[in-house]
């Protein structure tokens with residue numbers, strides 16, 4: 001293996017094999033956090049090194065890669081990661097178009113456009129274990145996960161309901177995979193949790209600091225932890241009058257919106273998924289063009 | 293020069309670029325259990341391509357039926373282990389299962405074995421198509437994660453003992469083993485979560 005002069009994907013071939021073996025275990029044991037030997041990367045942990053290691057272990061010369069951060073291709077984090085991939089993976093092409101990519105690395109969002117069986121999504125994870133909030137010992141957490149014992153996590157969620165009348169977790173909503181393991185789906189909004197369920201695309205999660213990899217395979221059940229009397233609800237984008245807010249840029253009325261506060265204190269809303277927003281805008285302009 | 297001494301025309305299985313391509317096919321098999329992926333473009337058999345892709349000195353391999361050429365062991369760089377303890381076990385699928393691989397633990401289910409079984413033929417049958425002749429044919433109806441509805445897989449040259457043993461091994465999730473089946477043209481995967489119904493054909 002070492003006799004070949006080969007320089008693609010930054011990681012050495014041993015590191016790639018380690019990550020690849022962990023990926024296969026993660027798919028075979030859906031939702032289980034597979035430990036792996038995370039290598040040092042030329043950027044601080046917390047900058048998506050776990051996701052990047054997955055990407056570099058997966059990537060081939062024909063890959064079309066998209067990198068987003070909070071839904072945007074243009075944020076500093078996404079640009080840095082994309083440039084690193086371009087620099088270390090000669091031949092690979094990058095895109096901002098969700099429909100075009102074969103490999104999507106993301107932090108905090110899953111695109112609005114449903115992904116396909118030909119695509120893989122890599123999510124960057126800061127805190128992989130949803131049981132940390134109720135149990136500090138990793139050994140005990142591993143036993144609880146193995147037994148699918150989430151009673152203490154459910155109690156914690158229930159306390160939330162008693163206090164606030166609804167589940168207040170806005171991100172990282174604990175989600176049960178294939179009826180056994182509960183995962184931290186990374187800091188995606190509740191809006192995106194439904195996209196984990198019965199997804200056509202493989203979803204891989206990488207936590208570089210905690211050295212864990214986990215997966216939601218395609219066509220697999222992913223259910224947010226709920227109580228029968230308190231249904232799971234996604235973010236509500238209705239205004240005071242009960243009208244669904246629309247994106248100020250493209251007019252979309254069924255996307256996840258970011259709130260912006262103007263100089264005068266006025267609030268405006270815009271799609272968080274920038275490619276989605278561009279696509280809707282283009283479509284709207286085409287319709288207008290035809291009408292004119 | 294004797295032409296027989298030349299490797300098969302095709303991609304060098306010891307090259308990292310080939311291993312990346314083979315890994316992505318295997319990843320597709322894990323993501324879509326029972327789907328047969330072709331691997332006819334490498335210079336060695338699919339089984340060897342998989343071993344070259346998966347193994348290195350960090351892991352262990354058992355070869356109870358002596359399927360691996362002596363000259364390949366140093367290239368694989370892998371530690372040799374017993375079928376009961378190795379992380380990967382290569383076996384002849386036509387022979388009955390006569391060992392219990394490691395199944396992992398409740399806390400660390402990833403410390404379970406991956407079995408690579410060499411069989412005669414693998415086909416996803418369309419209609420009434422069946423596996424090519426060569427040993428007993430098993431029609432498997434698969435369901436579970438990665439499979440919308442059900443998927444059919446026809447395997448010839450797999451001793452049915454593997455399936456009954458596997459049913460015991462995967463009975464208590466998350467413990468279990470993951471199977472990779474290889475023939476001379478490609479491979480497929482049956483992770484522990486795949487439910488297998490047997491139909492004799």
Ligand SMILES: [Zn+2]
Pocket residue numbers: 247248249250251252270271276277278280
């Ligand atoms: Zn928009």
